[in-house]
Amino acid sequence: xxxxxxxxxxxxxxxxxxxxxxxxxxxxxxxxxxxxxxxxxxxxxxxxxxxxxxxxxxxxxxxxxxxxxxxxxxxxxxxxxxxxxxxxxxxxxxxxxxxxxxxxxxxxxxxxxxxxxxxxxxxxxxxxxxxxxxxxxxxxxxxxxxxxxxxxxxxxxxxxxxxxxxxxxxxxxxxxxxxxxxxxxxxxxxxxxxxxxxxxxxxxxxxxxxxxxxxxxxxxxxxxxxxxxxxxxxxxxxxxxxxxxxxxxxxxxxxxxxxxxxxxxxxxxxxxxxxxxxxxx
Numbered sequence: 167x168x169x170x171x172x173x174x175x176x177x178x179x180x181x182x183x184x185x186x187x188x189x190x191x192x193x194x195x196x197x198x199x200x201x202x203x204x205x206x207x208x209x210x211x212x213x214x215x216x217x218x219x220x221x222x223x224x225x226x227x228x229x230x231x232x233x234x235x236x237x238x239x240x241x242x243x244x245x246x247x248x249x250x251x252x253x254x255x256x257x258x259x260x261x262x263x264x265x266x267x268x269x270x271x272x273x274x275x276x277x278x279x280x281x282x283x284x285x286x287x288x289x290x291x292x293x294x295x296x297x298x299x300x301x302x303x304x305x306x307x308x309x310x311x312x313x314x315x316x317x318x319x320x321x322x323x324x325x326x327x328x329x330x331x332x333x334x335x336x337x338x339x340x341x342x343x344x345x346x347x348x349x350x351x352x353x354x355x356x357x358x359x360x361x362x363x364x365x366x367x368x369x370x371x372x373x374x375x376x377x378x379x380x381x382x383x384x385x386x387x388x389x390x391x392x393x394x395x396x397x398x399x400x401x402x403x404x405x406x407x408x409x410x411x412x413x414x415x416x417x418x419x420x421x422x423x424x425x426x427x428x429x430x431x432x433x434x435x436x437x438x439x440x441x442x443x444x445x446x447x
Contacts, residue, residue: 209407209408216253218255218276218277222262227239228370241255243416243428244412246424247415262281265289266292268292272402277405283399285397294400296398296416297417299416303368303393304333304336305390306365306366307365309384309385314364320364324361324362325344325365325366326364326366327346327347327353327366328353329347329348331367333366336393369390
């Protein structure tokens with residue numbers, strides 16, 4: 167994911183994409199106890215009746231606006247947490263940099279962050295991560311006519327990546343100087359318009375792109391790279407009750423088949439390893 171400095175934050179929901187309105191995801195129910203900021207299990211919320219989630223749009227299939235609603239794998243999983251707490255999920259679109267620093271959690275803007283974010287030691291210094299909920303790999307996507315068949319072939323080529331992501335970090339660590347794009351939409355457009363000859367980005371994002379026939383006809387995955395990445399949700403350091411609620415909802419979803427159904431809906435064919443990573447250290 168990325169950083170967007172100077173960008174106005176937006177509160178978004180599953181019912182409208184109008185900027186500046188408080189919007190709530192439509193899957194959860196309840197009013198949080200008649201205006202109290204204390205939800206089920208003693209979880210303290212920043213706004214009464216709402217589980218406020220910081221995210222960064224778009225990042226399909228994890229979160230994006232579809233038909234005027236914010237939807238995706240992350241959104242659906244956090245709706246499960248909101249249901250358990252007896253509240254509704256509200257989504258705040260913010261710069262990705264705040265997820266790395268925990269700024270919007272520390273300032274009380276959001277209860278948690280859900281942004282297809284890789285768990286790293288550096289990020290753990292600023293936020294507390296949930297148990298991993300997704301095993302991620304990086305992919306090299308190229309034009310079918312490029313002649314590029316692997317990551318090794320990228321040397322000397324113009325490569326694109328999404329700014330502030332682990333895909334960009336990986337490319338740099340291997341000696342490449344990738345062109346940074348603000349969003350995943352900009353990344354695929356850069357490849358489509360010939361600004362770059364290849365892109366390095368999370369494989370699930372590529373899977374989403376290739377569901378579109380035009381993209382599938384034009385592009386192919388040259389290589390899928392296992393970088394050992396796992397995604398996690400984040401809370402303010404020390405927010406143990408909310409963290410426990412998130413981990414409980416994830417564990418129950420994996421046990422009762424809900425996780426599998428959501429994975430197949432948003433990601434694609436179910437990968438058992440995605441549901442059974444080791445707990446966050």
